[in-house]
């Protein structure tokens with residue numbers, strides 16, 4: 234198990250994500266994802282195909298942020314404006330910009346919806362709730378529609394390897410079950426707000442179906 238993971242760190246990152254005028258800082262967005270990936274890695278190698286994909290997307294965004302045009306990648310809003318103004322996004326089919334910031338962040342954004350649903354389900358779960366069922370219901374209601382049959386099957390198999398609810402709460406490293414539930418109650422509105430702001434921005438710019 235990873236020693237360093239704490240649900241509190243995830244919460245802190247998503248709290249830091251929003252600027253005063255409600256722009257989403259990419260730096261904290263990807264830090265939040267890095268924390269989550271470290272948590273997932275602690276669950277075993279069956280999840281490594283998922284974490285590899287997440288890490289490669291985090292890395293693409295980090296490279297933009299640290300690159301020569303990094304100032305345009307400070308927030309999701311500035312990235313969208315910069316990439317659209319400079320025709321750096323493949324809008325209908327993959328072409329000369331197969332790994333734009335906009336399409337890369339969209340993949341993580343869709344996964345954030347899964348996370349939101351899964352954490353809400355965990356928060357309201359009871360002792361006999363199964364993490365695998367909660368995870369797969371959240372997946373079917375979000376990410377699954379964007380994934381091929383083979384990915385859906387592989388994801389379904391991985392979900393069966395999730396630890397039970399008690400062990401899951403322990404790994405979240407945030408105190409007693411009641412404390413975890415309280416912390417989830419604090420984290421969820423932040424995650425939801427970041428999700429909704431990004432969703433509205435992408436919808437306004439017709440970016441929700443980027444190939």
Ligand SMILES: CCCCCCCC/C=C\CCCCCCCC(=O)N[C@@H](COP(=O)(O)O)[C@H](O)/C=C/CCCCCCCCCCCCC
Nearest residue numbers: 240243269270272273282283286287340341344347384388
């Ligand atoms: C607070 C602690 C409790 C929750 C802990 C959750 C930890 C989750 C950490 C990371 C989640 C993974 C994020 C996955 C991003 C997937 C992005 C994606 O959709 N990629 C696909 C499309 O990409 P392109 O081909 O268009 O570039 C790609 O095909 C996907 C490949 C891998 C499979 C993705 C399956 C996603 C399942 C999400 C549930 C993760 C379950 C983890 C359980 C703790």
